Amino acid sequence: MTAPTLADKADAPQAELGRARLRKEDARLITGQTNWTDNIRLSGMLHMAFARSPFAHAKISRVDVSAALKMPGVVAAFAGADFAAEQGSLPCAWPVTADIVIPAHPPMAVDEVRYVGEAVAVVVARDRYAAADAVAAIDVDYEPLPPVLDMRTALEPDAPKVHAEGNKSYEWVFAAGDADAAFSGAPVVLERTYRQQRLIPCAMEPRSVVAQWVDDQVTLWSATQIPHVLRFALSAFFAIPEQNVRVIAPDVGGGFGSKLQVTAEEVLAVLVGRRVGKPVKWTESRTEGNMTVHHGRDQWQRIRIAADRDGRIRGLDVDLLADMGAYLMLVTPGVPLLGAFMFPAIYKMDAYSFKCTGIFTTKMPTDAYRGAGRPEATFAIERIMDELAVELGMEPMELRQRNWIKHEEFPFTTIAGLTYDSGNYEAATARAMELFDYAGLRREQAERSARGDSVRLGLGISTFTEMCGLAPSRVLGSLSYGAGGWESASIRMLPTGKVEVVTGSSAHGQGHETAWSQIVADQLGVPFEDVRVLHGDTQVSPKGMDTYGSRSLAVGGLALAGACDKVIAKARVIAAAMLEASADDLEWLPGRFAVRGDPEASKTIQEIALATFAAHDLPEGVEPSLDSDYTYDPDNFSFPHGTHLCAVEVDTETGFTKIRSYVAVDDVGVVVNPLIVEGQVHGGIAQGIAQALYEEGVYDEAGNLVTTTLADYLVPSAADLPSYQTERTATPANNRLGVKGVGEAGTIASTPAVVNAIIDALRPLGVSDVEMPCTPERVWRAVQDAAQSGGAA
Amino acid sequence: MTHITVTVDGVSYADDVEPRLLLVHYLREVLGKTGTPVGCDTSNCGACTVLLDGESVKSCAVLAVQADGADVTTIEGLAASGRGHSAQANGALHPIQRAFHEEHALQCGYCTPGMIMAAADLLRDNPHPTDEEIRDGLEGNLCRCTGYENIVRAVRRAAEAGVTA
Numbered sequence: 001m002t003a004p005t006l007a008d009k010a011d012a013p014q015a016e017l018g019r020a021r022l023r024k025e026d027a028r029l030i031t032g033q034t035n036w037t038d039n040i041r042l043s044g045m046l047h048m049a050f051a052r053s054p055f056a057h058a059k060i061s062r063v064d065v066s067a068a069l070k071m072p073g074v075v076a077a078f079a080g081a082d083f084a085a086e087q088g089s090l091p092c093a094w095p096v097t098a099d100i101v102i103p104a105h106p107p108m109a110v111d112e113v114r115y116v117g118e119a120v121a122v123v124v125a126r127d128r129y130a131a132a133d134a135v136a137a138i139d140v141d142y143e144p145l146p147p148v149l150d151m152r153t154a155l156e157p158d159a160p161k162v163h164a165e166g167n168k169s170y171e172w173v174f175a176a177g178d179a180d181a182a183f184s185g186a187p188v189v190l191e192r193t194y195r196q197q198r199l200i201p202c203a204m205e206p207r208s209v210v211a212q213w214v215d216d217q218v219t220l221w222s223a224t225q226i227p228h229v230l231r232f233a234l235s236a237f238f239a240i241p242e243q244n245v246r247v248i249a250p251d252v253g254g255g256f257g258s259k260l261q262v263t264a265e266e267v268l269a270v271l272v273g274r275r276v277g278k279p280v281k282w283t284e285s286r287t288e289g290n291m292t293v294h295h296g297r298d299q300w301q302r303i304r305i306a307a308d309r310d311g312r313i314r315g316l317d318v319d320l321l322a323d324m325g326a327y328l329m330l331v332t333p334g335v336p337l338l339g340a341f342m343f344p345a346i347y348k349m350d351a352y353s354f355k356c357t358g359i360f361t362t363k364m365p366t367d368a369y370r371g372a373g374r375p376e377a378t379f380a381i382e383r384i385m386d387e388l389a390v391e392l393g394m395e396p397m398e399l400r401q402r403n404w405i406k407h408e409e410f411p412f413t414t415i416a417g418l419t420y421d422s423g424n425y426e427a428a429t430a431r432a433m434e435l436f437d438y439a440g441l442r443r444e445q446a447e448r449s450a451r452g453d454s455v456r457l458g459l460g461i462s463t464f465t466e467m468c469g470l471a472p473s474r475v476l477g478s479l480s481y482g483a484g485g486w487e488s489a490s491i492r493m494l495p496t497g498k499v500e501v502v503t504g505s506s507a508h509g510q511g512h513e514t515a516w517s518q519i520v521a522d523q524l525g526v527p528f529e530d531v532r533v534l535h536g537d538t539q540v541s542p543k544g545m546d547t548y549g550s551r552s553l554a555v556g557g558l559a560l561a562g563a564c565d566k567v568i569a570k571a572r573v574i575a576a577a578m579l580e581a582s583a584d585d586l587e588w589l590p591g592r593f594a595v596r597g598d599p600e601a602s603k604t605i606q607e608i609a610l611a612t613f614a615a616h617d618l619p620e621g622v623e624p625s626l627d628s629d630y631t632y633d634p635d636n637f638s639f640p641h642g643t644h645l646c647a648v649e650v651d652t653e654t655g656f657t658k659i660r661s662y663v664a665v666d667d668v669g670v671v672v673n674p675l676i677v678e679g680q681v682h683g684g685i686a687q688g689i690a691q692a693l694y695e696e697g698v699y700d701e702a703g704n705l706v707t708t709t710l711a712d713y714l715v716p717s718a719a720d721l722p723s724y725q726t727e728r729t730a731t732p733a734n735n736r737l738g739v740k741g742v743g744e745a746g747t748i749a750s751t752p753a754v755v756n757a758i759i760d761a762l763r764p765l766g767v768s769d770v771e772m773p774c775t776p777e778r779v780w781r782a783v784q785d786a787a788q789s790g791g792a793a
Numbered sequence: 794m795t796h797i798t799v800t801v802d803g804v805s806y807a808d809d810v811e812p813r814l815l816l817v818h819y820l821r822e823v824l825g826k827t828g829t830p831v832g833c834d835t836s837n838c839g840a841c842t843v844l845l846d847g848e849s850v851k852s853c854a855v856l857a858v859q860a861d862g863a864d865v866t867t868i869e870g871l872a873a874s875g876r877g878h879s880a881q882a883n884g885a886l887h888p889i890q891r892a893f894h895e896e897h898a899l900q901c902g903y904c905t906p907g908m909i910m911a912a913a914d915l916l917r918d919n920p921h922p923t924d925e926e927i928r929d930g931l932e933g934n935l936c937r938c939t940g941y942e943n944i945v946r947a948v949r950r951a952a953e954a955g956v957t958a
Contacts, residue, residue, distance in 0.1 A: 022894055029902030030890040030909065032828020032868035039827035127822070129811070204832050204840060204903035204937050253830070253903030254937050286833035509901030509938050675897045679939060683900065686940030710837035710935065718928040718941035746940075 016518035016528055017737070020675040023514040024533075025507075028251075035250040037208035037223045038283045045210070046075055048272060048282040049131035050265070051121040051138040052291070053113035056147035056362040056703020057162070060111055060140065063121050067137040073130030076276050077123045077138065080108035083271055090327070091237045091262055093482035094334035096358075100170040103163040103360075105327040107264035107271075113142070114162055114326035114362050116704050117291030119264055124276055128283070147703035151323045151359040152300060162326060162360040169324050169358035170333055174340055176415050177351030182315025186306035188391055192384050195771050196376045198298040198323070198697035200290050200707065201369050202715050203508075205253020207293060208283040209266050211273035217244045218273065222266055224249050225259040227506055227536055228544040229330075229483070233262040234270060249536040252508035256687070257368035258293045259508065260548045261330050265292075287708045295697050296369020298323035299336065301380045303343070311392055311402045315351035316415075318343050318380070324358045325365035332367045333358050337479060338467070338549075339373030341416040345381045346425055346465050346641065347403040352415040362703050368548060370687055371744045374466040375751055382462045382752035386759065387768065396756070397429070397438075400463050411734070418467060420639045421734035424667065425463060428729045432643040432665040435725055441647055449764055454653050457660070458761025460646040462753035468741035469554030469638030486633040487551070488543040489559035491520065491567050493626040495613035497606025499524065499531045504544020505556035506536045510743065511676045512552060518672055519557055519737070523564035524605055525591025543631070550638065550741025553672065558735055559632035566628035571608045574626075577619040578603050578611060638733060640740040642666035644685070646753040650761040655780030657693060657758055659722040666745055667729045670738035674728075677742050681726050684746020690716050691747075692754035696773050714773075762786070797861040801826065802870025810857045816850075817841045819857035820867060828869040829906055832935070839934030842907035843867045849914035851907075851933070868906035871913065888956045889913055889948070898947035900938035908934045912948045916956050924949065 028034050051063075065077035080087070083106075090105040108119045121138045125131035146160035153159060154167040161167060183189060210221040218240060224230055227247040235242035252259065265282050273280045284292070300321040306314040322336040336356045344352050389396040405412045407424040414420065438459065445457040470476070473484035488504035501520050505512055517531040534540050545555075568588055575593035576583040579601055586593040594602035603611075608626065611617070615624035647660045664681055671677050694714040698706050707713035714720075732738030751772070758774050759767065766786035770778050794809040801824060808823055820826045820843070829852060832840030836854040843852045844866040852865075866874050872887040889912050892898070899905040908931065915922065915930035922930060927948045928941070936944060 023897065025902070026894045026899065029899055029905055030868075030886070030893050031872070032826075032906050034828070034830075034902055036827070036830060036903070038831070039821075041825070128818075129813070202937060204838065204901065204935065205830070206832065252901070254901040256937070283831075286835065286838070511900070679897050679900055679943060682940035682942040683938045684940075687937070709835040710833050711835055715935050715937065717932045717935055718945065719932040721928075721941055723924070723945070724940065724942055 016522045017670065017672055019518065019673065021514055021518055021528065021673055023511050024517065025511060025513050036205060036253060037210060037221045037250055040210045040221055040281065042210065042212055042279040045279040045281055046124045046126065046276060047128045047131045048269065048280050049123050049128065049135045050119045051135050051140065053109065053116055053118045053120055055113060055142050055144050056116050057145040058113050058142035059145060060109060060113060060120060061143055062141040064139040065121055067139065068123050068134040071130065071134040071137055073126040074134045075124045075126070077121065077134065078272065079121045080106060080110040083108055084110055086271060087267065088238055090264060090267065090329060091233050092328035092330065092332060094331045095480055096172050096333045096337055097170045100333060101165045101168065102328050103165060107267045115364050117288070117364065122268060122272060124272060124280060147362040149361055149363070149699055149703055151321050151361055154359050154361060162362055167360045169328060169360055171355065171357050172337060173355045175353040176417060177315065179315055179317060179351040179353045182351035183306045183317070186314050187309045188307045188388065189304060190384060190387055190391060191302065191304045192387060194301045194303065194380050194383060196297040196299040196301060196379065197772050199296040199369055199691060199695055200697045200713050201256045201258035201293060201296060202713065203254035203256055203258050206284045206286060206289050207259070207263065207265065209269045210279060210281045211269035212279040213274050218270055219246045219248065220266065220270060221248045221250055223252050223259060225252065225255040225506055225508055225548055226546040227538055228504060228546050230262055230266065231538045238267060238270070240270070247538045249506050255508045256370040257296065257372055257548060260368050261294055286710060290708045290713060291705050292364060294329055294367035295325065295364050296366060297376060298366050299376055301376065303380045303384050305384050305388055307388055309392065311394055311399045313347055313349040313403050315349055316343055318354045320356040322356055322358050323361050323363065323366055325361060325363045327365050329365045329367045332365055334481060335366065335368055335373045337373065339377035341418050341467060342374045342377035343381050344415050345378060346405055346463060348405060349415050363699055370747045372549065374744065375688065375748045378462070378464045378466065378748050379752045382464065383756065386756045390763065396461050400461070404463065419636060420465065421636055422731045423465065423639060423641050424729060424731045425641060428641065428665045428667050429463060429643040431727060431729060432645050432663050435665070435727060436645040436661065436663040438645065454651065456650045456652055456761035458648045458650060458757040458759070460648070460753040460755065460757025460760060462644040462749045462756065464644070464749040465639050465641035466745060466748045467637040467639060468550035468744060469634060470549035470551045471637055472635055473633050483545065484633065485545065485555065486631050487545050487556040487559045488629065488631045489556065489563040490629045491563045491627060493567060493609040495610055497530065497609050499526055501531055501533045501560065502541045503533060503535045503556055503560065504541055504546065505552040506544065506546045507552070508547065510547065510552060511673070515553065515672045515676055516560060519560050520564060523561055524567065526605060550743040553739050554638040554741045555632060555634055557672070557737060557739055558634070559630050561736055562630035562632050563628045566630060567626045570626045570628065571605055573622055574608050574611055574618060575603045577617065578608065638740040640666065640668045640742060640745045642745060642749055644749040644753040646757045648754065648757040648761055650758055650779060652765065652783050655776035655783065657774060657779060659689065659754065661725070662722050663725045664746065664749065665727045665729060667731050668742040668745065669730060669733040669740035671728065671730065672739065678726055680742045681746045682724055684744060685724050685750040686716065686721055688747040688750030689721060689754055692751045692772055692774060694720065694773050795858045797858055799860050799863060799865060801865045802867055803873060812856065812858055814857045815853055816855040816857050816860050817852035820852060826867055826869055829867045830903055832903065837935070839911060840904050840907040842910040842934065844910060844914065849911050868909060871909065888954050889951045892947040892951040892954070896943045896947035896950055898939060898943040904934060904936040908936060908944060912951065915948065916952055921952055
């Protein structure tokens with residue numbers, strides 16, 4: 001990819017799809033005019049602050065807010081019991097099995113707390129300083145209970161119980177093919193256990209919420225990815241009639257899944273605002289957020305692979321333990337299932353079996369985090385493929401090539417039952433290998449090894465695919481998910497020929513205002529500048545399924561195209577009357593209808609829009625409007641893929657890993673805006689590298705989160721990350737735009753590429769695994785342990 | 794309460810503030826200058842970076858009273874700094890702002906005000922940094938969206954355009 005330039009300075013009109021348009025969003029973001037939720041100031045607005053549990057597990061015997069009430073500026077203070085009658089339980093929308101245990105989850109704890117940071121009381125005061133002061137005056141008596149911190153021992157009979165129902169939430173199984181036949185008698189069977197550490201999403205914008213009641217109607221501003229789902233949830237689970245709820249997601253500063261949630265604080269802002277009769281605001285501190293924004297990953301993965309001596313995979317068997325944390329939140333139990341279908345990845349095999357046990361611990365609940373299930377699956381399969389290659393004495397890429405689905409075999413139904421519509425793993429890999437200079441690096445690796453260089457070179461491969469674009473509603477239904485997977489779009493043709501596009505997707509950094517303008521400009525033949533995209537307010541965009549799972553383009557983008565079709569169909573009838581021609585004789589040219597054989601006789605879409613405004617001469621019975629709505633429900637997931645290659649230099653004396661080069665060739669189908677796509681890939685890779693090298697949410701033996709700040713939880717800086725070389729291949733997806741999702745691909749791909757590279761560097765020393773994050777200390781210890789056990793070559 | 798006089802983006806303000814009030818909260822909640830966001834509470838993320846008498850500071854790590862008598866430039870005033878207020882009113886951009894736009898160096902944009910202000914300070918100290926110097930110079934500013942690749946490109950582009958602001 002050449003560096004993005006001012007491609008949009010081109011004078012000649014051209015198709016918008018594929019054009020590196022600079023973003024419409026930027027003007028406000030680079031000048032400080034952004035409308036973050038925490039910027040909102042309403043007349044009479046009060047501030048909330050929460051008293052939170054310092055214990056991982058305890059009975060609450062008494063909450064006394066009386067001293068807090070006497071503090072200056074304090075208007076009200078409440079304990080959980082004060083809302084017991086109305087606060088209900090935070091929803092879990094994904095009961096993955098019929099017998100799943102879904103414990104009650106009151107937004108504010110009443111009798112018992114089950115993780116450090118759980119809210120127990122709330123103060124409402126004139127400003128945030130006064131509210132924080134008053135929280136310190138709240139007196140809570142706790143009777144500590146034993147914490148449950150290790151999911152591997154949580155199911156033992158004498159383990160303390162997180163909930164009366166026990167520590168097991170569910171067990172979900174899947175099997176296809178004959179596993180016994182695949183494994184028994186297989187010449188090679190490998191078993192490995194991998195750890196997916198707990199991650200903290202750390203979107204740069206902390207969560208923030210403002211609730212304002214007027215009469216019986218509430219407006220909730222929230223830093224959320226899901227204004228529509230949130231509105232539905234407030235209505236369905238908290239008894240506020242849906243027509244009285246308006247949710248606004250103003251500018252939202254990143255999410256990565258962490259703002260795909262119905263949170264305690266959102267619900268409590270609504271309830272507290274109603275109780276005090278004034279607008280209320282709450283904005284979390286980073287410390288509070290690290291404790292109480294849902295976490296990601298946290299799995300133990302036992303994976304077995306059976307293969308023939310020539311490398312052909314016979315079967316795969318996966319057994320997961322997944323830490324749910326203390327409660328099931330919106331899609332907590334479903335996250336591992338999104339990975340369940342992806343362990344077989346791009347490979348053909350005869351049998352696959354999968355089991356996941358969801359376990360309660362006294363920690364913050366886990367839920368969707370960039371990739372949600374697929375990074376975990378991709379990591380495990382790509383790691384064990386490298387181990388299998390070593391076992392077979394084969395180049396790791398050759399092993400992959402022997403097993404992957406060939407480009408001529410698409411569409412291909414995998415052993416997990418997914419039908420991959422498109423792909424070309426050969427093309428992406430060939431290009432990546434060329435850019436990376438794989439052969440040259442292998443030579444250098446051998447040279448350095450031969451001269452006993454203490455800094456070892458390692459090469460890591462990740463040939464990945466993923467399922468995104470969530471999703472066909474019927475498939476979500478078959479997995480017991482609580483909602484559909486469609487997306488909605490509306491086109492409003494304004495009288496002056498300008499266009500308003502209303503989308504149900506809810507961007508929080510993805511650039512929908514730009515990309516959606518490009519799609520609509522192409523479909524309707526109108527200038528890019530004439531299109532304005534509206535989103536993120538249920539009063540403006542009443543219908544939507546919001547943004548997560550790399551679904552916005554693959555579902556919402558196609559909804560736009562469908563809405564444009566309806567605009568054009570309506571315009572055809574009116575154009576025919578204006579041109580005194582038969583509608584059948586009209587030809588749709590970009591932006592106008594012309595009479596076939598008489599291109600001079602034409603009406604532009606703008607002229608037709610104006611004609612509907614006057615509506616003086618429309619044909620009998622024709623609606624005077626071009627406005628159109630369309631709801632698109634995809635018939636399949638989206639399957640982007642790619643080949644990522646990473647070269648690391650590992651200092652065996654210090655354990656320090658430096659990424660020397662990183663090549664990513666992604667295939668995300670037809671690209672709407674290469675600038676935006678490249679940015680998504682960069683950021684995705686960075687987040688995956690962060691899991692491999694830096695980040696881990698750590699609880700101590702008492703259940704305290706010790707990584708509460710960005711000094712302890714190591715979100716990498718520019719100095720910690722390499723430059724990435726990115727390119728693309730483009731195998732069109734099987735949809736009318738040919739597009740696939742891209743938001744999570746980089747994160748899914750990069751983690752195993754980095755760890756495979758580290759192990760490749762250290763394998764001659766006898767190291768075959770390092771648990772993530774591969775910190776200098778862990779790498780150094782792995783080298784020392786290998787040397788002591790005589791593993792060094 | 795302590796009386797302070799502060800010039801922010803070319804406008805002089807006089808206020809009585811609590812001694813513990815952070816500069817960033819003074820900017821956001823007293824002056825209503827919400828262009829400077831808050832990303833953490835331990836001075837690690839850099840989202841709240843502003844220029845205090847020309848030097849970049851994290852405004853969550855400075856008390857408002859410490860800014861008494863000082864000249865503060867925020868993202869809202871950067872384009873106009875040194876060139877009069879009409880620049881901002883006309884929608885003119887500082888070269889670093891323009892470079893961030895042109896190199897797609899932002900996605901959600903939450904870190905962007907601080908990142909741009911830190912870059913301004915970096916380029917003032919070192920008008921022609923190497924990529925490594927850019928990365929090291931921005932180490933105190935975290936971005937979760939871009940992977941930093943395009944931020945480095947943007948600062949390089951601004952440097953090539955001769956920014957010394």
